[in-house]
Amino acid sequence: MEARQLWLRFEPYHDVTYFTPESRAATDALGCKGGWMGYFGMRAAPLGVASPELVTAVFYNFAPRMVRRALPDAWSVATPSEYLRARLQGVDGALRRLLGSVDTPDIAEAASLGRRAALASEVAGRPLAAANRALPWPIEPHLALWQACTILREARGDGHVAALVAAGIGPCQALALYAREHSLDPAYMRTARGWTVEEWEAVADLPGDLPAVEAATDAAAMSPWEVLGETGTKRFIDLMTPLALRIAEANEAMRVNPMALDPVRELAVPGWNT
Incomplete structure (x- = not known):
């Protein structure tokens, strides 16, 4: 299984972190001035009170001025710990709305497999993956699965940044390409x-x-799945495919996105929701 096919399964589950009404409501309640302040506050929160320079470096493709519009002001609105609580609150509400029932055996099994994969992720040289992996694991399976997807997603993203730097491709240039x-x-x-x-x-x-x-990027993202093995990886794919499709179909905020992510088209499985 190609690494991109795995990414297509866990990325939609992770993306409810930022791009849902529940997420926006959670950061608005903190006092954030606009959705982007909430985005930068929640995504950077695992790093602590991170400077705009640090966040610009590790996020990579945002213009420095865009980061500076949110940071460091976001840390005067709320602490990193409060942003972490807010993002988990938003994730919980979004997943319950998008998936309906979250207390299912399949989600519990996916959470167990996802956690094994996330704990096997390489974090050396991957700051966002390392910071997220150091956080406490939620007890509820649907949130533990989100935590696993977030670690896997940020590990892949950190690896992608390393590959871009090695290739001499700058942030704006990468977007243009x-x-x-x-x-x-x-x-x-x-x-x-x-x-x-x-x-x-x-x-x-x-x-x-x-x-x-x-x-x-794909090659550097395969170590978690080597630990799960062929059988475990295939089972994770089978469990995540309907979840990714259901979220992608229902999450209108992701209809257009800078990642060109289209699970409904790329993962369509005839009869999956019948």
Whole structure:
């Protein structure tokens, strides 16, 4: 199984962290000024009171000015611990709405497999994965599964950043290459990450072997699944596929996204929800 196919299963489950009404309500209740302050506060919270420079470095593809609009002000609104509680609250509400019942044997089994995989993730040189893996595990299986998906997602993302750096592809350039390869609207991609027209145009025509970067990212993301083995990995895929599809179909906030993520199209399984 290719690493991208695994990513397609756990990414939608992780993405409820930020892109749902429940998530926005949780950070609004903290006093955040807009959704992006909530996003940066929740995603950076495992790192502690992180500076905008640190967050810009580890998130990689956001323009520094976009990060500075949220940080460090977000830490005067709430502490990292409060952001962590808020994101778990938002995740819980979103998953209960999107999935209906969350107290199922399949979710409990997926959580057990996902935790094994997440604990086997390589975290050396992967700051976001390491910081999330150091957090306490939720007791409820649907939230433990979310924690596992978050660690796996951030581990893959950290590896992707390392591959981009090794290839000499800068943050804005990476977005421009990705937009071109996936036929995404350049204006949307530029705006979603805070780059100016001038910054985008300066790198839009630069060469870069993005397929090689994606291949390196996939290769670096396989260690958790080697630990689970073929049987465990296949079982995790079978359990996560209907969850990913249900979330992707119901989560309207992810209809258009900078990752070109479309599980409904890429994972469609005839009769999966009948």
